[in-house]
Amino acid sequence: MIMSRIMIFHMSMRSNPILRRTHLTVWRAWRSWKSRLHSSTLCASPGPGPLDRSEESEKPPHTPVMLKEVLQYLDVQQGQVVLDLTFGGGGHTKAILNMVPEVTVLALDRDPTAISLAEQLAKQHSGRVKPLLGRFSELGALLSDENIEPGSIDAVLLDAGCSSMQMDQAERGFALSKDGPLDMRMDGERYPDMPCAADAVNTLDQQALASILTAYGEERNAWKIASAIVEARRVNPITRTQQLASVVAGAFPAAVRHARKDRLHRPAHVATKTFQALRILVNDELNELHSGLCAARTALRPGGRLCVITFHSLEDRLVKRFLQGEDLSNLDQYHFTQRKKGTGKGKLLDEKRDDGNLDWVPLRKKVITAEKEDVKDNPRGRSAKLRAALRL
Numbered sequence: 001m002i003m004s005r006i007m008i009f010h011m012s013m014r015s016n017p018i019l020r021r022t023h024l025t026v027w028r029a030w031r032s033w034k035s036r037l038h039s040s041t042l043c044a045s046p047g048p049g050p051l052d053r054s055e056e057s058e059k060p061p062h063t064p065v066m067l068k069e070v071l072q073y074l075d076v077q078q079g080q081v082v083l084d085l086t087f088g089g090g091g092h093t094k095a096i097l098n099m100v101p102e103v104t105v106l107a108l109d110r111d112p113t114a115i116s117l118a119e120q121l122a123k124q125h126s127g128r129v130k131p132l133l134g135r136f137s138e139l140g141a142l143l144s145d146e147n148i149e150p151g152s153i154d155a156v157l158l159d160a161g162c163s164s165m166q167m168d169q170a171e172r173g174f175a176l177s178k179d180g181p182l183d184m185r186m187d188g189e190r191y192p193d194m195p196c197a198a199d200a201v202n203t204l205d206q207q208a209l210a211s212i213l214t215a216y217g218e219e220r221n222a223w224k225i226a227s228a229i230v231e232a233r234r235v236n237p238i239t240r241t242q243q244l245a246s247v248v249a250g251a252f253p254a255a256v257r258h259a260r261k262d263r264l265h266r267p268a269h270v271a272t273k274t275f276q277a278l279r280i281l282v283n284d285e286l287n288e289l290h291s292g293l294c295a296a297r298t299a300l301r302p303g304g305r306l307c308v309i310t311f312h313s314l315e316d317r318l319v320k321r322f323l324q325g326e327d328l329s330n331l332d333q334y335h336f337t338q339r340k341k342g343t344g345k346g347k348l349l350d351e352k353r354d355d356g357n358l359d360w361v362p363l364r365k366k367v368i369t370a371e372k373e374d375v376k377d378n379p380r381g382r383s384a385k386l387r388a389a390l391r392l
Helices: 002-015 017-022 024-036 067-074 091-099 112-124 136-145 164-168 197-203 206-217 222-233 241-249 272-283 285-299 313-323 344-354 372-377
Strands: 081-084 104-109 129-133 153-159 300-310 360-362 385-391
Touching: 067 091, 067 153, 067 300, 067 385, 081 091, 091 104, 091 112, 104 112, 104 136, 112 129, 129 136, 136 285, 153 285, 197 206, 197 222, 197 272, 206 222, 206 272, 222 241, 241 272, 272 285, 285 300, 285 313, 300 313, 313 385
Parallel strands: 081 104, 081 153, 104 129, 153 300
Antiparallel strands: 300 385, 360 385
């Protein structure tokens, strides 16, 4: 059973040139799982400590991020077909349905829980909502099954990252503030053999863990954190979210632990980037994001609109360079550092622009960020960035 779990990731890594070519250490880390994983899944381990049910019962209502901006730049018209690539809690889709009565929304999500919500919405809006269960990389086949031709979609919304609904459920293991199993699989139990965050934390060696934290979390103290994880798991397997958060916090002096701030200048936990890195690793998020962008390009008609919301720099840089026409299949996606003007790659990109080979025209030159008032109402949107473009 556990070997089949590893083969799912192993085969996906082999078939994806982005992962295979760009970060050898991370690639080797996945291969090491073949011989290092235990004979039973760590995701299912109950571990120490009960779930905090009181927190689960106090879930805030779903608030879609940058809703006003999304509706403005999608500019959905009567009779159009919209593809919501990340249905989540359905906030964006509901707003589109309420604003444009004759629109049809194709609601995609890899999370079965989200799709169950989409199915409920479909019953309320007969014929106007079509739920699609799957990942970005599976979109082509799903649209084909629905007899939807390439180049026939009018607008696409892609809201990357983890949904508020997933973060609010302690048993999903995404939030370090809630005690739950160290899971982080966006697909839920759709792929029960898929490795989870606990598998990575307890089986990868220190070098592999540090590489993952650096690549996916942009964590400057990656080696220190990886060392603390390896030392802690020698005593007991790390199977719960707050257990991992405590281990990471223990790697820093008290002054450092309380020094980090988020964009609202609020205290930020030192394990935040570690959780981000593990989540991206488990769900193959950057490759899936690239697949989603490619699928959107194929699905959109000429003149169709694309809106992409991202929540951290790795995602935003990938989207930015995709819309600029770069070939990401040969790009080191784990090191999307800011480029200086006049660099070699920048010159090549300018030449590409001059040749008119781009597929997109930006609807706004600069990235769009959430307004201060919106962030106050929905703090989770503080790091959101929106890029909007027109399909040529």
